[in-house]
Amino acid sequence: MGLRLLQGKASTLNYRFMKEIKSSWFPLLLGLIILVVILGQLLFSSAMVKDEVLIPVAGNPADEWQAPDLNRLPDNGEGKMIRYGHELISNTSLFFGPKGSIATITNGMNCVNCHIDAGARSFGGSFSAVASMYPQYRNRSGRIESIEFRVNDCMIRSLNGKPIDSASNEMQAIVAYLKWIGKDVPKNKKPAGAGLEDIPFLDRAADPERGRQVFNSHCISCHGQNGQGMLSHDSSFYLYPPLWGPNSFNVSAGLYRISRVASFVRNNMPYGRATHDSPILTNEESWDVAAYVVSQPRPEKFFPEDWPKIETKVIDYPFGPYADKFSETQHKYGPFKPIKQEADAKK
Numbered sequence: 001m002g003l004r005l006l007q008g009k010a011s012t013l014n015y016r017f018m019k020e021i022k023s024s025w026f027p028l029l030l031g032l033i034i035l036v037v038i039l040g041q042l043l044f045s046s047a048m049v050k051d052e053v054l055i056p057v058a059g060n061p062a063d064e065w066q067a068p069d070l071n072r073l074p075d076n077g078e079g080k081m082i083r084y085g086h087e088l089i090s091n092t093s094l095f096f097g098p099k100g101s102i103a104t105i106t107n108g109m110n111c112v113n114c115h116i117d118a119g120a121r122s123f124g125g126s127f128s129a130v131a132s133m134y135p136q137y138r139n140r141s142g143r144i145e146s147i148e149f150r151v152n153d154c155m156i157r158s159l160n161g162k163p164i165d166s167a168s169n170e171m172q173a174i175v176a177y178l179k180w181i182g183k184d185v186p187k188n189k190k191p192a193g194a195g196l197e198d199i200p201f202l203d204r205a206a207d208p209e210r211g212r213q214v215f216n217s218h219c220i221s222c223h224g225q226n227g228q229g230m231l232s233h234d235s236s237f238y239l240y241p242p243l244w245g246p247n248s249f250n251v252s253a254g255l256y257r258i259s260r261v262a263s264f265v266r267n268n269m270p271y272g273r274a275t276h277d278s279p280i281l282t283n284e285e286s287w288d289v290a291a292y293v294v295s296q297p298r299p300e301k302f303f304p305e306d307w308p309k310i311e312t313k314v315i316d317y318p319f320g321p322y323a324d325k326f327s328e329t330q331h332k333y334g335p336f337k338p339i340k341q342e343a344d345a346k347k
Contacts (some may be wrong), residue, residue, distance in 0.1 A: 065128045065191035067120035067181055078176070085177025088170055089118045093237035096161065097172065102170065107248065107299075108231075113241040114158060114255060116268060119181060122193025123267040123276040129194035131182035142308035142341045143291035147175050157253040160299050193276070196263040202287050205334045206258060211292025218270050219243075227296060240271075244296030251300050251319075258332060259316045261290035291333050294318070311346075315339045 070086060073079035078235045088095055089111040095101055097108040112118050119127030151174055152163035164171055185191055216225075216286075222240040223229055229242035249255050255264070266286035267276040274280040274283040281289070307313050311323040318332035326339050 008306075022148050031045075057104055064135050065122060065126070065185065065193060067128070068183065073180075077142065081173050081176045082180045084170075085173035085175070085180075088174055089115065089177060091237060092159065096159075097237060099234075099236045103162075103164075105164070106155065106159035107246075108236075108238055109159055109241050109247070109249070110237060111159075113238065114249075114264070119178075121192070121268075121318070123197055123263075125196060126191075126194050127178055127181050128185055129182060132185040132187050132189050133181045136275040139309065139312035139314075142305070145179055149179075151175070154253075156257060157301070158249045160248075160250045160253075160301065168228075187341065196260055197267070197276075198259065199263050199266050199286065200283055201336045201340070202284060202334060203337065204289040205330070206262070206291035208288070208291040208295040208333075209289065210285075211288035211295075214281065214289040215292050218281065219289070222271060227293070243293050244298045246299060250298060250300045250302055252306065256298075256318070257314065257316045258287070258290045258294050258318075258334075259314075259336075261293055262286045263290055287334075294332065315343060 070083065073082055092106065092110040092112075093100065093108045096103050096106045098104055098106075100106070114125045115127060116124035119125060119130075122128065128149075130147060134150065135144050136145050141149075141153075148166040148171055151171065152166070155161050155163050215223075215227075224240075226245070227243040228245050228247070229238045230240040231237070233237055238247075254260055263286075266274075266279050266281060266283065268274055270280055279286075302319075304346050307317070310321055313322060315336055316331060318328060318336075320328050320331075322331065324339065324342055326342075330336075330339065
């Protein structure tokens with residue numbers, strides 16, 4: 001009897017055990033399957049990431065220029081001179097502006113306003129080709145220009161000021177910087193992105209009214225509704241430069257040409273967001289906002305010696321006389337394709 005009871009209890013326990021196993025095997029098996037699937041996903045994803053990392057990225061063009069590192073300059077006389085040149089270009093107004101420590105001979109703008117990152121950014125007024133291309137003959141002056149001559153051209157036009165002494169320590173520092181930043185470019189070579197690129201012409205004239213709308217949408221936060229820029233707290237320099245008005249570049253500056261403004265805007269504006277590879281504004285918007293900017297009043301300073309051969313005038317130079325039949329208005333705003341076609345036919 002006792003044996004039967006023990007056997008009965010054993011059978012009951014065995015039955016319960018088997019029942020528990022049967023009731024739990026499915027969740028366990030399901031859990032194992034899910035675990036295997038997850039591990040498989042992870043391993044597959046890791047392999048994909050590895051494969052993606054191993055995919056070769058298209059290299060930079062052989063002639064793509066990179067500015068040398070200012071921080072690697074030696075702490076010697078040459079290095080200090082180059083750094084001083086960089087400082088003069090970056091903070092021109094502190095030295096030569098209305099409250100300049102050396103002289104008060106400019107409008108308060110800085111060279112860096114037109115030459116982003118002190119000329120280190122391609123397509124942003126880059127200085128990459130200055131050392132390799134100067135001295136050079138330029139049609140505007142009708143002469144061979146030195147680097148010093150070109151620097152002073154900017155002083156009297158873009159900064160609407162006066163020239164500085166070519167033998168001064170400041171000029172020599174600027175020249176030293178310009179030669180250093182382009183030191184890796186072979187002589188007579190011009191890297192892609194040097195200066196400002198030529199962007200495609202429109203099939204119509206650029207429209208200042210359309211440009212005003214673009215300006216109001218994208219530009220007033222930095223340059224103000226009246227285009228007068230934003231001064232520092234002590235008014236010693238501009239945080240954002242004036243685009244027109246008494247303290248902006250004058251009508252003889254290269255940037256007064258609509259194609260130069262349009263190119264600068266297309267590749268660099270809004271500042272901090274647009275790049276050559278990822279522009280914010282369309283080609284049309286760039287031309288139209290450039291038209292709006294150059295339609296506004298600014299200092300008038302003319303140089304009678306400019307363009308001694310009128311047939312060499314660039315097609316968007318806004319002042320006559322010209323060697324063609326097109327008006328000043330068309331030379332200023334376009335359409336430019338007919339002008340270029342006629343000019344090309346004469347070559």
